[in-house]
Amino acid sequence: MAPVTTSESIRRAPRRSRQRRPGPRSAYAFLPWLLLGMGALSNVVRGETPNPWVGGIGLLVFNSLYVSVVLQAFDPRARDTWWTYAALSGMAAVTYGLAIGYGGPWLALFPLLSLAVGTSLRGRRLAWTVGVLTCSAALTGAWRDTDAWSAVTSGYGTLLSGLVTAAILALSEKVLELRETREELARTAVDQERLRFSRDLHDLLGHTMSLIVVKSEAARRLAAVDLDKALAQITDIETVGRQALTEIREAVTGYRESSLTAELDRARDTLSSAGVEPVVRQSGPPPAPVTGALLAWVVREAVTNVVRHSGATTCRIDLAGTADSTRLTVTDNGRGEGAGSPGSGLRGLKERLAQAGGSLESGPEEKGGFRVVVTLPADAGAAQQSVG
Incomplete structure (x- = not known):
């Protein structure tokens, strides 16, 4: 396989400015999901919830923590901090308290919490956390609403929101890593091509110029005593020069093999x-x-x-x-x-x-x-x- 030349490597290098991130463009795409809590907010406004000020404060705390968590979803270093885990713990406390205490539309907090977990956790921690939230949502729905369908929808929504969110973000991160790897490989190919060309040029010209100098000195010494031999050395210099031009062309194209x-x-x-x-x-x-x-x-x-x-x-x-x-x-x-x-x-x-x-x-x-x-x-x- 022929080596890739410098110009080809540069042309093949991906241009970051023309590419966009796969999946959601930014963390703001997760904010509209807060509309799932509109049913709970409606209960607070209408006074259909006992101690509405408890429910209102709980919603305010939950939504604030949710926004704080999801806004760090696209930065692995920012989301893997003590604050993220503290915020998720606070959201879990509010979710369990309000869902168990009120039921009904407050069960929608479980899918929202699962979505926030999906933006922040990966690996086994994600699987265990989403599994616990799914079981909790299903059991709470069955207990508070005494309705099997409510248990199914709450559990299924919680499971789906967490795993799908995590899968989309993980895929997005992998695609970005692959793009960066491809760019790095392209840069490496350019550096290797430059190094190859500089080495070949050094070896070719060093040998050729040394030979030309040696034969020129021989021609100078022979010119006064044997003109024919001096002309033969000059002819050799011409041959060496032509051969060097050919070898340099081959070195540039990358096909030279001695x-x-x-x-x-x-x-x-x-x-x-x-x-x-x-x-x-x-x-x-x-x-x-x-x-x-x-x-x-x-x-x-x-x-x-x-x-x-x-x-x-x-x-x-x-x-x-x-x-x-x-x-x-x-x-x-x-x-x-x-x-x-x-x-x-x-x-x-x-x-x-x-x-x-x-x-x-x-x-x-x-x-x-x-x-x-x-x-x-x-x-x-x-x-x-x-x-x-």
């Missing part, structure tokens, strides 16, 4: 042009294409560092393959800061190899020179695809 065999040939030519004797040894079965592409990047970076930093006269590249893994070793006899001198190139390669299940170790040799050792498993391709 060939290990071709990279070893380039390494021999680069080292020879820089006056460093190349020694390349291969043993065992050839690596898989993905493994070979990763090793090709290592060879390119290591040889570039040998030419630019080591001052070596010999560079040795050993490639040993087995059925389980492939091991690449690059050593030189320079000042101890060649093949693996610290830099963004080797750091980037180390991260790439780690994603494919491999490792990179580098450091100076005890007897002088520098060594880079890379180990990759046989299934490096599968590991890299799983990460990607």
